Amino acid sequence: MKAKINGVQIGYDDFGKGPAVLFVHGYPLNRKMWRRQVEPLVNDGFRVILTDLSGFGESELREDAGDLHTHADDLVGLLNYLGVGRAVVCGISMGGYVLFDLLDRYPKRVAGACFVVTRPVGDDVQERVKRAELRRALDNGETDQVREAFLRVLMTPSARKKSRSPDMREVCEWVRSAEPLSLAAGLNAIGGRKDYTSLLKNFSLPTLVVGAELDRVIHPLHSEILARHLPNCFRAVSLKGGHLVNLEKFQAFNGHLLEFLRTLVPRSRDMAEPSVPSS
Template sequence: MPFITITKAKEPVDIFYEDYGSGQPVILIHGWPLSRKSWEQQVWKIVEEGFRCISYDRRGFGTSSAPWEDYGYSALASDLQAIIEKLDLNDAIIVGFSMGGGEVVRYLTDYGSDKIAKAALISSIIPLVKQKSDNPDGVAEKELDDIIDALQNDRVGFLKEFSKGFYNFDENKGERVSQAQLDYDFTIASFASPRATIQTALAWMHTDFRSELKNVDVPTLIVHGDADATVPIETSAKQAAAEINDNTYKIIEGAPHGLNITHAKELNDILIDFLKK
């Protein structure tokens, strides 16, 4: 099984990755609290269109190992850097979903864009989740605290319900996601490290990337659903599009947070068009 072992931190970390296809490398960074498996509907399309597609499990999730410490964004970006170095990648395109948008921005902040051709932020949290006086559309700190309390006291119970909000799922209406997909997501999320689940949540809740948006100096795709109830568009994509200089901003009408599943064709068409430009 392909792992990259990172020994720079206090504890060695084994990052699991999958590497398919050939051509220009596209690196997929998954959202919280899932794994590389959430990119199922994008990997095949990216490879089919002539690109090399690399997806990996964030530390503490999927098949990667779970250290006790180091879940801040600079540590997570260092894992991305290790993958790029180990696989000797150049002219890479980095694609972050939800929390993964933070790795994209922090990577460009910490390591620059010498090896990066383009970036994409899909349903991304960027630039700031938390509500502040200058970010009134953000999530109130009390709500964020409640999430942490729920994760500490009944993590699997919280995760069972969280996936419904991910897709704006309503049992009484026709949906673009199946119950089986919800069950699949729950299985992936529940088997993640409890410690990693909480620590990475704290990272995406409280990290303010607004001052780092100037470091995004490559062509960047921003895609968001206007019905995203998990990461509202007003505090994320709309702000990112206003501050990132060279961006292509696409709104998918009626799409929830998990649009990579519910609106896979729409997203794939937008993404492939951007990759090929």
């Protein structure tokens, strides 16, 4: 489905009924990466909302898509469009960075947060240099090389061996179809993100942290930092998978996520209320 949010077309899906759970995908993927989470949550009585960030999947690229604020604004716009006052938000990698911005600027719209293979710290010097090299490669027309570089780190060696499986085959298709301008905007948004380490203590809502032992993008140490500093962390787990842990280890991932969501239902009945608070 598509909706006009803040002036551009945004792709989304809306499944089931009940307390709302909004999923935010990672870079450079799209909302389909959450395919393994939809049915278990809907069957358990949750409303599942998936959305494409600007420039990815079926969402148009905005001129200001290189700013995380833009993506958080789109999430709020979509919740408004769907009549959802509050939702649990689950963000992976770049989606986790968008979630930080959402918590910082729209805290009343989030009933609970699930951070998946993401980190609160900003880029260090080495990472800034690496992102600059990738942007330069895109400017030089080396888009295919950049796409393949991302695939090498997104998938563990074992996952690459399973690249003929439906999940991994689709991952390859998603990355290889990402447009150069969208790739560049995403790099800018990630590289320009704020360091939230000192602000974690202010995020008092219930949280779940999921790391991945074999992740080649986000070191598991960052999940430990989140768990240590978030004041209301329900659980921090590290699954034996790579960056796409919600696909590689979907059964374990879904189990932890559902257990977390069930603890929120008794005290978050208003998550699915149609009224939209001003913010």
